[in-house]
Amino acid sequence: MNPQELNSLHLLRRLIRQPHEHKGHAGKVLIIGGDTGMAGSILLSGRAALHAGAGWVMIGFLDERAISVLADQPELMLSHASREMMAQAQADVLAIGPGLGQSQQARDLLSDALQSSALLVIDADGLNLIAGDAKLMKQLKSRPTLSTVITPHPGEAAKLLNTTAEQVQINRPLAIDQLLALTGSIVVLKGQHTLIKSPQLNEPTQMCLKGHPGMGVAGMGDVLTGVIAAIMSQGIKHHINPFEASCVAVELHAAAADSLLNQGIGPIGLTPTEVIKEIRNLINIK
Ligand SMILES: NC(=O)C1=CN([C@@H]2O[C@H](COP(=O)(O)OP(=O)(O)OC[C@H]3O[C@@H](n4cnc5c(N)ncnc54)[C@H](OP(=O)(O)O)[C@@H]3O)[C@@H](O)[C@H]2O)[C@@H](O)CC1
Numbered sequence: 001m002n003p004q005e006l007n008s009l010h011l012l013r014r015l016i017r018q019p020h021e022h023k024g025h026a027g028k029v030l031i032i033g034g035d036t037g038m039a040g041s042i043l044l045s046g047r048a049a050l051h052a053g054a055g056w057v058m059i060g061f062l063d064e065r066a067i068s069v070l071a072d073q074p075e076l077m078l079s080h081a082s083r084e085m086m087a088q089a090q091a092d093v094l095a096i097g098p099g100l101g102q103s104q105q106a107r108d109l110l111s112d113a114l115q116s117s118a119l120l121v122i123d124a125d126g127l128n129l130i131a132g133d134a135k136l137m138k139q140l141k142s143r144p145t146l147s148t149v150i151t152p153h154p155g156e157a158a159k160l161l162n163t164t165a166e167q168v169q170i171n172r173p174l175a176i177d178q179l180l181a182l183t184g185s186i187v188v189l190k191g192q193h194t195l196i197k198s199p200q201l202n203e204p205t206q207m208c209l210k211g212h213p214g215m216g217v218a219g220m221g222d223v224l225t226g227v228i229a230a231i232m233s234q235g236i237k238h239h240i241n242p243f244e245a246s247c248v249a250v251e252l253h254a255a256a257a258d259s260l261l262n263q264g265i266g267p268i269g270l271t272p273t274e275v276i277k278e279i280r281n282l283i284n285i286k
């Protein structure tokens with residue numbers, strides 16, 4: 001079956017807030033990552049989750065010095081990452097990977113995340129860790145259907161599939177089928193014309209035709225991770241399942257970059273921070 005053009009923004013209507021709603025209706029997101037030199041990645045994911053509407057955004061950072069960067073956004077609830085804080089947070093959605101690094105601590109946190117009952121988004125080093133570790137892969141495969149989203153770029157996809165980014169790019173529909181068979185997760189294969197596939201039978205692969213090469217800048221994927229987590233957390237009470245949330249988030253992210261381009265912002269020099277604010281604008285268009 002050929003991929004189908006992604007057309008999911010009508011689902012945004014389900015996010016409309018009723019007058020009685022409070023932050024509990026928008027859900028609690030916990031993002032784990034930000035090891036040495038990579039606090040920026042987790043700040044971008046956190047800000048994206050906040051501006052895309054999560055009720056609470058909590059950050060568990062690995063590098064103690066990250067606090068000086070993260071303090072820039074006081075709405076974020078900040079803690080040093082530990083297995084205890086992860087368990088106590090009782091997050092609805094856990095997102096793990098941006099700037100996570102590949103230390104033993106990172107591996108332990110990922111293993112706990114894979115065994116948690118929260119919905120899960122795995123990106124970046126979360127995927128690199130799983131690629132090299134059969135036990136983590138088994139934990140991933142054992143998760144309940146539709147509870148997990150993985151967001152590899154072609155380099156991360158290649159590590160998971162034990163091939164090269166070039167091979168992934170030669171046949172992206174084949175690569176996403178292989179990633180789904182390998183992991184049992186909802187797969188978002190990033191890059192030009194991002195593909196999204198659900199483990200549910202008969203669900204066609206979705207292809208996002210929006211977006212542009214101005215999005216090729218470090219941190220743009222971290223924003224997507226935060227947006228997926230935020231739509232998933234709102235979706236719990238607003239009836240958007242994790243596959244639908246992934247579709248909406250990918251399309252919003254790319255549509256925001258297109259919208260900025262139409263306003264003369266980018267492609268060259270477009271920043272993930274600008275995209276975050278434009279995503280909020282698009283979510284609130286009725
Ligand atoms: N502000 C911060 O703190 C930031 C921190 N960050 C953190 O840094 C860590 C390293 O993550 P990373 O993605 O930068 O490097 P890495 O995993 O080695 O990937 C490169 C490989 O992937 C490939 N490839 C990628 N995209 C492709 C495409 N569209 N199409 C084709 N190929 C593509 C690429 O291929 P090639 O260049 O050979 O064409 C190369 O092989 C990680 O923890 C992350 O969270 C970042 O989030 C940035 C902001």
Ligand SMILES: Nc1ncnc2c1ncn2[C@@H]1O[C@H](COP(=O)(O)OP(=O)(O)O)[C@@H](O)[C@H]1O
Nearest residue numbers: 190191192211212213215216218219220221222
């Ligand atoms: N040429 C392009 N066309 C459309 N989207 C792109 C293009 N290049 C990159 N992107 C998008 O930008 C984001 C880059 O993510 P990623 O490579 O994970 O960045 P990082 O890890 O540095 O944050 C993805 O959502 C990807 O689909």
